[in-house]
Amino acid sequence: MSTHQAVQNETCKDIQLNGFAKLSTNKLAGLIGINPASFIDKWKKLHTSWNNLCKDNHLKDGGMYRLRRHSCFIQNLNESALTLTAHRAHWQPTEFNALHGGYDRMFEPIEQDITHDQSFLDLITELGKCFATIHPTEKWFIEAHQFRINTNGGIGRPTPEGAHRDGVDYVVVMMLGRHHVKGGETRVFRADGPTGVRFVMDEPFSAILLDDEKVIHETTPIQPESEHFTDCYRDTLVLTFRAGGFQSPQNNM
Template identity: 30%
Template sequence: MPATTHIEDLRQTIAALVKQQGYAHVSSNNAIRLLAEAIPGIEQHLPSYLEQWDHLPQDRFMADGGLYRYRRFNCLGAERRDGQMLFTSQPQRPFYQSTEFNTLNGGIERIYEGLDEQDLAHPVYRALLAASSRIIDALHPAPAWDIELHPIRTACAPGCAGEPTPEGIHQDGVDYFFAILIHRQNVEGGVSELQDEHHAQVWQAPLLNSMEFLLVDDRRMYHGVSSCLAANNAPGWRDALILNYRLPKGAPSRHASWQQG
């Protein structure tokens, strides 16, 4: 991505890349700049944010029998009011994907514990929501969005790989998504791959640095992440946050609102 000086220039560059090629890769340094616009001094809040990832419950819905995944799941709404984006928590619901989009774990309702309001109020989550919604607004202006948060830890150990996307190369059935690398510890592999609608590879690289992210047009692209392997003969993990944005189809009841920024 070309170097930019102003945050708005950076945001418009990201949006233009997604419009042109279906995705944008954003470095850790630029991601931190975007987050700091919403919450100045965001770096000081990262250590306490990382602590949340040590308390993710184990995912018990892995059809391959794997015990390597830990996750939570929350649904939010975003609505533009008076020039600001207002975020609201939606009631907790099961996570469902059809087998069209998830051949491994699709076709069933998966019930996950959500982040509580105190976790969602963390400055890093506030900054992530504010920064991502501003980019989406530059890419595809809309009065409202439904947002899904998927904090996921993929663990690995010597002789036991972790699979960030055990279903393989796939789509999620949303409009846009952010795949944000939160932290890697003692991991080899975990290489992200993007393919176009013809399944031709268009991008491949590991996300390595905290807050580095991909923004992907899920309607145009396929994506996947290769196996995570333990390095140095010791356990490891890959923490990633998936933020799904989709245009709303209904108007569920909402509560616990807060504003962008």
């Protein structure tokens, strides 16, 4: 059995058993089927695009701490095709996001250098294949979100909506890097009970994969490690996979 197949089997087993799977950088590289050193090198180059994110103008808490970009894809599993869609708004029902749900939020698209990069596309493609072994489907409707949470106002909130589900089938949170911050504890709990785990994602290019039906998740606020640091932030890539079409007022009625 190849490393790729072994990692995929273990990952799927964890998701089915626990509702989530934590993947180290090496395991994520194995899931994609690439040498870890090459994987790290490629994603270090991609990470520079997080310096070009745009202010999130939709934060209802008045914060200025979140920068982001957003793009959507459709993965056709039968044809092994991943297609970038026309740029569209991000929409969630208030059932899943009471703070920012119920209306269209338009963000700047992810830069073309990223959406056309083979390493970026391979990540999405292999994650989609992995999820399809658990939840067979012909298509995944995928939303990709680049996030930078900074502490320019003293504190940054990765999940201002609190503990939540996203209203999709699967969620991936990939850690790109933490720069002079403390806090940011990731919390994952069963949606049907008190069982859960808490940990800090601090390994660059590691990830957590979530079954959105089974678990709720949140990340606690971040603060500067020291008052002497001024450029403090936490960078992540969030991918959501949904079989029933993109979330919209029409699809969620």
